Amino acid sequence: MSKKALLALMMAILIPLISYVVLKISSDKAVIMPRKYLLDTVISIVKEGKQIDDSIWHTTKNIRLQNQLGDTVSLYDKKGKIIVLDFFFTSCRSICPKLTANMAKLQQSFQKGGDTRNKIDTSIVQFISFSIDPERDSVKALKEYADKFGVNPDNWWMLTGTKDSIYKFAFEELKVDKFSNEPISPDFVHTSRFVLLDRNMVVRGYYDGLDTDSTSLPKLARDIGLLMLEKDKTQKSELFLEIIDLKWLWAIVVIIVFAFVLVFYFNKDK
Secondary structure: OOHHHHHHHHHHHHHHHHHHHHHHHHHHHHOOOOOOOOEEEEEEEEEOOEEEEEEEEOEOOOOEEEOOOOOEEEHHHHOOOEEEEEEEOOOOOOOHHHHHHHHHHHHHOOEHHHOOOOOEOOOOEEEEEEEOOOOOOOHHHHHHHHHHOOOOOOOEEEEEOOHHHHHHHHHHHOOOOOOOOOOOEOOEOOOOEEEEEOOOOEEEEEEEOOOOOOOHHHHHHHHHHHHHHOOOOOOOOOHHHHHHOOHHHHHHHHHHHHHHHHHHHHHOOO
């Protein structure tokens, strides 16, 4: 085989593969993912003579409380799911009913197949509402409030417990007072904020739970969708496996190679 024929053969094999890899990497980088919040620390290491900084983001700690069905549940029971949280109390006559109604609309948006006649897909997102008046918000009170708004308990908990544990969780783990334009009292967590956690329990966004017609809640819905597609960076890249599994691409490569071999064979004596 001549050098020109060999070069043409190599190009026929490599160009489709290189094009796929470039397009794959470009498409992965084209989408801007929701940012991470609550940086714990930055670790600096020296690797091959270069300093590399690694950001350690705050992982939300577990909490155990009682839901509207009277079951004792914990945040980590839902590990592996995207979580949306808010704070309310059943006797609230100001923002809480609106927050709960908006959360209910968000829950309903996860109908299977987008059909309102179908059941809600509870495998993707867990909604959690913490009572900030747990002394008065008993399990019975939570159940009545949840039924009023049509809450599906399969993926929406309304939680009560000790005030200290709930308030500590709000300020130390979710830091609801950070990045906020509204004043939030440490004595009463009356906030309109929705908080978004990813599958690794890292805060990925704060949203105005009252803002339905503008940017905040539509952005929350979009960010949930992006997190659903987010890859676990601790896992090895599957790009090579994807290339191997591209049967259609390999079929084209084989056809091109076979064609070059035939052309070379019939023209070698000419």
